[in-house]
Amino acid sequence: MMVGVSEFLQKRRSVMARNMTAPGPDAAQLRDLLSIAARVPDHGKLAPWRFIVLQNDERAELGKIAAAALNDDSVAGQFGRAPCVVAVLACPKPHPKIPRSEMILSAGAACMNLLTAAQAMGFAAQWLTGDAAYEEAVLKALGGEDGDEIAGFIYLGTASEAPSERARPELDDIVTFGLTK
Numbered sequence: 537m538m539v540g541v542s543e544f545l546q547k548r549r550s551v552m553a554r555n556m557t558a559p560g561p562d563a564a565q566l567r568d569l570l571s572i573a574a575r576v577p578d579h580g581k582l583a584p585w586r587f588i589v590l591q592n593d594e595r596a597e598l599g600k601i602a603a604a605a606l607n608d609d610s611v612a613g614q615f616g617r618a619p620c621v622v623a624v625l626a627c628p629k630p631h632p633k634i635p636r637s638e639m640i641l642s643a644g645a646a647c648m649n650l651l652t653a654a655q656a657m658g659f660a661a662q663w664l665t666g667d668a669a670y671e672e673a674v675l676k677a678l679g680g681e682d683g684d685e686i687a688g689f690i691y692l693g694t695a696s697e698a699p700s701e702r703a704r705p706e707l708d709d710i711v712t713f714g715l716t717k
């Protein structure tokens with residue numbers, strides 16, 4: 537029986553990249569996932585995001601670039617933890633009315649849509665940044681331009697181990713009805 541959207545969202549969990557194995561999405565599934573990722577609220581229809589798909593050797597190539605930039609060999613293999621990694625770039629553009637922060641938020645929404653869609657399709661997925669996400673050399677290798685930011689690396693694969701539940705904030709701590717007096 538198909539799980540309803542609400543029930544799915546209530547139980548959805550990320551799987552840690554180190555608990556991922558093959559397969560990742562095939563070409564048709566990836567196309568569906570990326571179409572969903574791009575179907576997000578976007579003030580001014582600026583499409584301020586880009587998706588760079590890394591599979592096969594490209595993962596190690598980017599790992600090498602990250603390791604050199606960070607002077608840390610331990611990061612070289614990080615993109616190899618999943619069969620497919622999608623780098624999501626936030627590409628804010630100067631605009632007379634729309635603040636940059638709204639474009640960054642839209643890129644975050646694209647990350648979340650990709651994550652959720654992949655999980656709904658039965659894949660293991662995790663949204664990670666890590667130090668590599670803040671390296672100029674990594675941004676440039678992904679085709680990013682000055683002012684662009686890496687919103688996240690979305691790792692996609694198959695769970696080798698089911699995730700356990702993790703603590704969530706108490707609603708009373710984060711929700712207020714009405715104004716603060």
Ligand SMILES: Cc1cc2nc3c(=O)[nH]c(=O)nc-3n(C[C@H](O)[C@H](O)[C@H](O)COP(=O)(O)O)c2cc1C
Pocket residue numbers: 548549550551552662663664665666667687688702
């Ligand atoms: C922008 C962003 C960057 C993240 N980067 C990392 C990271 O570098 N390392 C890490 O362990 N978790 C990172 N996380 C958290 C993971 O995505 C973690 O799996 C997530 O909090 C689990 O949430 P979920 O089960 O609700 O999907 C990041 C989350 C976000 C939103």
